[in-house]
Amino acid sequence: MRLLRDNGLTIALLALFAFCIVGQYISGWYVDLEDARRHAQPGLTLFAYAASPQFLSSVFENWESEFLQMAAYVVLTAFLIQRGSAESKDPDAPPRDDDLDQNAQEHSVPSILRKGPLWRAIYARSLGLALILLFVASFTMHWINSAHASAQEALEHGETPKAVFAYLGDAQLWFESFQNWQSEFLSTAVLVVLSIFLRQRESPESKPVAAPNSQTGV
Numbered sequence: 001m002r003l004l005r006d007n008g009l010t011i012a013l014l015a016l017f018a019f020c021i022v023g024q025y026i027s028g029w030y031v032d033l034e035d036a037r038r039h040a041q042p043g044l045t046l047f048a049y050a051a052s053p054q055f056l057s058s059v060f061e062n063w064e065s066e067f068l069q070m071a072a073y074v075v076l077t078a079f080l081i082q083r084g085s086a087e088s089k090d091p092d093a094p095p096r097d098d099d100l101d102q103n104a105q106e107h108s109v110p111s112i113l114r115k116g117p118l119w120r121a122i123y124a125r126s127l128g129l130a131l132i133l134l135f136v137a138s139f140t141m142h143w144i145n146s147a148h149a150s151a152q153e154a155l156e157h158g159e160t161p162k163a164v165f166a167y168l169g170d171a172q173l174w175f176e177s178f179q180n181w182q183s184e185f186l187s188t189a190v191l192v193v194l195s196i197f198l199r200q201r202e203s204p205e206s207k208p209v210a211a212p213n214s215q216t217g218v
Contacts, residue, residue: 032052065183090216146173
């Protein structure tokens with residue numbers, strides 16, 4: 001039970017992810033079957049649909065926007081502040097990581113900090129870098145699978161499909177991306193602003209219930 005208690009947040013989020021992606025998979029398959037029926041074409045089997053560009057494009061299209069939002073948020077909050085927000089560092093507080101060279105000598109720190117200045121610099125930015133790499137990977141998979149889906153549709157209509165690299169300039173790809181990106185940045189901005197005035201008891205994403213609106217950070 002200690003495993004569940006200590007990792008409850010990750011387990012709950014992964015369970016919700018599994019439920020939602022299975023729901024997307026099954027409902028998307030039914031949509032694909034209906035589309036095939038309207039075009040008098042044989043539909044994909046449930047297992048074949050899992051590897052189809054239509055399904056993979058929609059999956060990575062959403063992952064891409066999430067990782068972009070998280071990467072931008074992690075990096076921007078290192079430099080920018082919103083006074084009064086629980087989501088911002090306190091502009092009046094001293095910097096947390098000014099003494100990394102000295103802290104690296106302590107036994108409790110991650111061992112990578114003792115490997116020299118270069119590794120310290122990389123590790124000090126590793127969260128943002130990891131999220132950026134996940135965004136790039138997700139965008140690439142979205143781009144490739146969206147290009148393949150577009151090529152299939154073009155062939156069905158007797159048109160010449162675009163090459164994968166040519167599809168990078170296609171409006172459809174950017175429409176799919178921008179429609180998700182804008183919602184991610186809006187929801188994040190709403191959270192930043194609402195956390196100034198509103199509270200969620202016991203949540204680390206909220207200031208203490210009794211904290212003044214002027215307090216920045218948690």
